[in-house]
Amino acid sequence: PVKASQRIAANMAVLETVVIAFWAMLPAYVPNNAAVLGGGGRPIDGGRTLGDARLLGDGKTWRGTAAGITAGLVLAGVLTVFADDVSSVLGFAVPAFEPLAALGLAAGAMLGDVLASFLKRRTGRQRGAMFPGLDQLDFVVVSLPLTALLATEWFFTWFTWDVILVVVVLTPILHVTTNMIAYKLGLKNEPW
Template sequence: MKESAVCASNREFFSDEYVAKAMSSAADLVYPAGNTGDFLLNVLTVLILVGPAYLANTGAMLFGKWIPDKVGFSNHKIDAGRVHSDGNRILGDGKSWEGLFGGAVFSALLMMLAHFFWKGNSAESARPFIDPLVLADSTDWFWLGNEWIAAFILGFTLGFACMLGDMAGSFVKRRQGHKREGEVSSKAPLLDTLPFAIFIFIAAVLLFRDQVLMHEDFTSSIFAIIIFTPIIHRSFNMLGYKLGLKSVPY
């Protein structure tokens, strides 16, 4: 019974009309005239640059659920169990303070690792493995003391934006009556995925406009990644479910 519900949910996601429309129109929206290989390389480059922020949700799962379950302490729900006027929880049990800040710290640590491995790599010569701080220096607002603190703040800020986007999507879903029940998804795949991606890039535009992630060559690649984020996100979740790393495929 549960397996059939999961399969039905997966089929629904991949057959949703929005997926077909997104895939058919993506080329018109984001594909620039020119070298296909260069465009795909830029997409991969941006995906690697923004990877630490995209993985904030993994950190949230570790610090908000997995670690608390292992050590035997309860996490602290952001909505504290409060119910909205529509009768539904404001955010639900899946959103905790430990997950919010744990996800941001996880992104910060990954950004520091990216800087460590690819230090000095430029967009002109080292794609797709570019140093996220290659254009940063001591005059930038987030450079507080040294490069490692700068990398931490960059990752923490984008990771925190990811978590805020995830919460915003959860809030809207619950106002519309979409709630995850057991192994059946909320049936709102766009709200499960797009908000966190959009919030990340909004934060990047507002706070890190002069950094390599906002390089003019990557504009079309950013739009491509946003469009395909729902498919990428669901695919990784399904893989994690198949490997036994997740209890649900969403």
């Protein structure tokens, strides 16, 4: 039979993985929300079309993209300043962000969002239409490989397989929750 102490240790290990996954992904999570707040103005595609549809659409703007990347980088900087103190309080290490890791996470998130809009337009979806699955994971699919490319050692130190698994499960839940809140607050036009 498994001893209570072993069960507690296993639960603590899971909690640790969830905290590390959330902390490590924050610079990729915040750009989407910052883009909603800072968006507007000139669309990235400049109104260009491909076939019958817009290349990207009016929902992808230069200002929103810049706001998103900036917010991700700033947050990574703030988390890095507090990483040591938070690690000592928690009793396990959370990551400080190398500049290239921060860039990979923040810029990768925005690039994933832009590529998703490209796919949405190619599949006949209007601006704002939902694309279940893609809406929730587009930024993960691009930000993780880009970070692995730009900051390889850092990436494989923190994004172990268990952390990646938690990210894939946790991200859609957080995405649905934050977008619902943004919608209720009147910040977003659709709840997805």
